[in-house]
Amino acid sequence: MRRRIPHVKRLSVGLLLAAVGLLPAPVLAHHSFGAEYDANKPITLTGVLTNIEWTNPHSHFYLDVKDETGKVVNWKFEGYGPGVLYRTGWKKDVTMKPGDTITVFGWRARDGGNWAHSREITLSDGRKMFFGPPAGTGDGGNTPAVEVK
């Protein structure tokens, strides 16, 4: 439940590059990742799951995380909708439940709040699963659809 941001910052660039390099195929996100989240602000947090919203278009979950002073802060994470999660092996109320201690890797919201986009979750039994797409999904591609003059 230790906040691990300083440690992660060193790894973040490498992780991000690794994530980007391994991508299979760009596919659709419901909306633009880049509009709300900052791909240059990766974050890894460990905490206790307090709630999960299995909703469309996106699911959310909440994590109690202790900061440096020991104060507990509740973070909100966003990820795939239920259909996408089911197809990639998630089961509601089974795969992870409130009370579980999990570690989340993702990217922080641009507004700097306690809010982030979740990518990979390490479950309490050590399994790793994706809860959301890579950074930049749905962000409009490498270039706009028209030439920029």
Add this chain to the structure above:
Amino acid sequence: MMRALLAATTAFTLLCVSFASAQNTLPRASDGKPDLTGVWQGGSTQRGSWDEANGGTGVGGTGRNPTAPVVLSSNDRPTGREGAPYQEWAAKKVLESFNRRGIDDPTAQCLPGGLPRSVMLGLFPQQIVQTPTQVIVLYEYMNVFRVIPINAKHPDDLIPAYMGNSVGHWEGDTLVVDVTGFNDKTWLAGTGTFHSDALHIVERYTRIDKDRINYRVTMEDPKVLTKPWTLESSLMLREGTRLEEYICAENNLDPARYEQLLKDGVKITRQ
């Protein structure tokens, strides 16, 4: 002895080839046409089940990685293909929408993805049900459907529609679908790629083997484009996958959040 060994090896090889071929034979319907029936994933060229094709890094992509495979997505301009041939005034509007994408994107408001966007996306499956007289396509994304009568004419009393009005016919082994009757509320393929109600689309579905349909689409819109725009993609068979319900309006927080970001002066333009 050598001759016998050679014969046995040849026979074994032929058996293997024949087995592999049988495994990947183009399925045909009772009327002899290629049967497109099945659950498909757009925006991919990977064979196999949903797990096999998407399990490695999960579904989704950055669209910002130039070394990623050339696959179309609904938000990304297809890498290595021509940009949308917009008229000058329209190109400006596309770029404006690009910077307001969280608000201007119809799907951010939970509206249907339109065409060809709905066909080419890969995060959600689509199911084709083919009969000799009509082809039905069900899209999990936004819970929309298309009914495509075969050898029919477009009705003359069309109501402008997000998914347009489709009629199909067969040209050899290719299903050709003519779509018109669109409203002007969807994007074509890529962020900001708006169109007018004059949009006319011709799609060509060619199932080249058991696993793959080649998809070629030509978009014409004389009100906003300077010439027809053609894109190619593929649909990959995902046996064992079922469509789920997708009720986007259930908890759509994005537009309000995006408005707030703009209001707060948070920099959201691309980096």
